[in-house]
Amino acid sequence: MANALEPSRSTAKDGALSLRGVRKVYDPHGTSVVAVDDWTLEIAAGEFVVVVGPSGCGKTTLLNGIAGFDPITDGEIALDGATVASASRSLRPGADRVVVFQNGSLFPWKTVLDNVAYGPIVQRRMSRAQALQAARSFLTRVGLGDIADAYPRKLSSGVQRRVEMVRALINDPKVLLLDEPFRALDAIARGIMHEELLKLYDATQKTVFFITHDLDEAIFLADRVVVSTCRPARVKHVLPIDLPRPRTYLMMASPEFMALKRQIADAVHEEAEKAFRLGEPELA
Amino acid sequence: MAEAPRRPPRRRIAWSSLGLGAAGFVLFIAVWSLLVHFNVWRFSKLPDLLSVVREWTSRTPAYGVSVFTPTYYADIWASTVRVFVAFLLATALGVPLGILLGWNRVARDFLFPLLELIRPIPPLAWVPLAILMLSGQQSAMIFLTFIAAFFATVLNTMLGVTSIDESYLRAAYCLGSRRWDVLWNVVVPGALPYIFTGLQIGMGVAWFSLVAGEMIAGEAGLGYLILNSYTELQTVTIVIGMITLGFVGYLSSALVRWIGHRLMVWQTR
Numbered sequence: 001m002a003n004a005l006e007p008s009r010s011t012a013k014d015g016a017l018s019l020r021g022v023r024k025v026y027d028p029h030g031t032s033v034v035a036v037d038d039w040t041l042e043i044a045a046g047e048f049v050v051v052v053g054p055s056g057c058g059k060t061t062l063l064n065g066i067a068g069f070d071p072i073t074d075g076e077i078a079l080d081g082a083t084v085a086s087a088s089r090s091l092r093p094g095a096d097r098v099v100v101f102q103n104g105s106l107f108p109w110k111t112v113l114d115n116v117a118y119g120p121i122v123q124r125r126m127s128r129a130q131a132l133q134a135a136r137s138f139l140t141r142v143g144l145g146d147i148a149d150a151y152p153r154k155l156s157s158g159v160q161r162r163v164e165m166v167r168a169l170i171n172d173p174k175v176l177l178l179d180e181p182f183r184a185l186d187a188i189a190r191g192i193m194h195e196e197l198l199k200l201y202d203a204t205q206k207t208v209f210f211i212t213h214d215l216d217e218a219i220f221l222a223d224r225v226v227v228s229t230c231r232p233a234r235v236k237h238v239l240p241i242d243l244p245r246p247r248t249y250l251m252m253a254s255p256e257f258m259a260l261k262r263q264i265a266d267a268v269h270e271e272a273e274k275a276f277r278l279g280e281p282e283l284a
Numbered sequence: 285m286a287e288a289p290r291r292p293p294r295r296r297i298a299w300s301s302l303g304l305g306a307a308g309f310v311l312f313i314a315v316w317s318l319l320v321h322f323n324v325w326r327f328s329k330l331p332d333l334l335s336v337v338r339e340w341t342s343r344t345p346a347y348g349v350s351v352f353t354p355t356y357y358a359d360i361w362a363s364t365v366r367v368f369v370a371f372l373l374a375t376a377l378g379v380p381l382g383i384l385l386g387w388n389r390v391a392r393d394f395l396f397p398l399l400e401l402i403r404p405i406p407p408l409a410w411v412p413l414a415i416l417m418l419s420g421q422q423s424a425m426i427f428l429t430f431i432a433a434f435f436a437t438v439l440n441t442m443l444g445v446t447s448i449d450e451s452y453l454r455a456a457y458c459l460g461s462r463r464w465d466v467l468w469n470v471v472v473p474g475a476l477p478y479i480f481t482g483l484q485i486g487m488g489v490a491w492f493s494l495v496a497g498e499m500i501a502g503e504a505g506l507g508y509l510i511l512n513s514y515t516e517l518q519t520v521t522i523v524i525g526m527i528t529l530g531f532v533g534y535l536s537s538a539l540v541r542w543i544g545h546r547l548m549v550w551q552t553r
Contacts, residue, residue, distance in 0.1 A: 067454075093457040094460055108551075109473035109474070110473075111550075118469065122456075122462070151550040168459075
């Protein structure tokens with residue numbers, strides 16, 4: 001929607017995501033691997049949840065289940081009460097659950113503007129001209145107006161990620177799914193991106209489901225940090241983050257931040273060691 | 285939009301590369317002339333460059349073919365028309381088939397083994413069947429020219445589709461695409477670099493299949509000119525035909541490349 005940046009929306013309460021006993025078993029070479037097991041969490045509409053855990057421990061599998069890329073073996077995933085995925089059914093991917101990927105997935109053959117307008121155009125929600133107009137004004141509002149006509153390859157990866165988030169948000173999704181979106185960025189660019197993401201979040205109040213292996217990133221962004229275990233992935237620990245919003249990078253050096261970090265560092269470290277010992281190649 | 289699209293900085297002409305290229309030509313011509321002059325092996329049977337150029341630019345060519353004779357252009361035209369008809373057919377059939385094979389597993393399982401079996405058959409091996417089955421030499425030759433270009437196009441297009449990064453497809457579905465939208469907005473543009481690689485290879489193999497075909501079944505064209513000059517021992521005309529093939533072959537590949545660049549500005553800009 002063109003005005004997805006405006007907080008006072010009638011749909012602002014949309015986006016409650018519930019994961020109940022989600023289980024995913026892969027059977028790649030005849031031996032079944034339990035990637036996710038009994039993963040349960042209720043996420044309120046507009047909540048920013050970060051799932052933290054070592055890479056390759058089933059977090060992406062979980063996200064793929066929510067997005068509809070991959071069916072789940074058991075349990076249920078529901079969005080605002082409606083089943084998105086269960087053992088028997090799996091909704092196709094759709095604009096109510098937009099994913100921002102690890103490696104960036106802006107279409108390199110489309111300009112920034114055409115990338116952002118893509119969702120509204122293919123959903124036939126508005127005419128092409130209206131979609132382009134909406135995309136341009138959205139980009140302008142978030143300070144990306146002057147690169148609207150550039151091709152993605154010409155942009156820094158940080159700017160590409162921002163565009164990608166705009167491309168997701170213009171569809172007014174119920175939940176935004178982010179799969180280690182800043183993994184490829186250096187620490188400084190990542191810091192900037194965290195603030196950019198939070199600006200977009202504060203403005204849109206979308207439900208965010210964010211995956212990372214970076215504990216600082218998790219605490220800085222989240223309303224709640226969920227530590228996920230390794231092989232299979234299960235909820236190990238849930239930590240509410242009561243740092244005030246809007247957040248600033250200086251908070252990362254505050255005693256409160258350190259105290260929060262101390263509370264879950266052990267849990268994360270334990271899983272990291274487990275993952276290290278397992279040393280298996282990453283699952284999808 | 286506020287600002288004009290930025291133009292890419294004009295690429296500076298690399299004089300050193302041009303110089304090296306020119307040196308390559310000079311070396312080639314020098315070796316050629318020396319081999320002919322000193323009759324190394326049986327090189328005196330070949331004309332030297334000077335007699336080729338003289339014949340080529342003569343108003344009254346000794347063997348009847350120069351830039352001033354209409355038959356020269358008739359031969360170029362005959363060959364060019366065949367190549368372009370065959371190339372367009374190969375593109376029109378090969379690109380959609382390649383996309384289908386890359387995009388649809390059932391189609392791939394069904395057709396790919398068959399294609400892989402037919403593909404290695406050289407165009408020349410098709411000559412007898414082409415002449416027997418197709419009415420007229422023209423269509424037979426177009427078929428021979430088509431066949432190799434077609435396989436190059438199909439294969440590269442298929443490869444282009446299968447090599448598209450999965451996250452583009454997923455992103456497209458996430459944003460609400462139907463299969464058809466994904467085809468037009470992701471699969472086709474995503475495969476385009478490979479498709480054009482295939483088309484360039486296709487254009488190259490089209491020319492050499494054509495010349496082979498013309499030598500066997502032709503009654504006009506550059507391949508026919510070369511073979512005909514051979515039977516009449518007009519080596520000067522043979523070399524004129526060969527150099528001309530080099531030029532038109534190069535120009536047609538350059539044309540394909542240029543169209544590719546125009547369609548894929550996103551790669552460079």
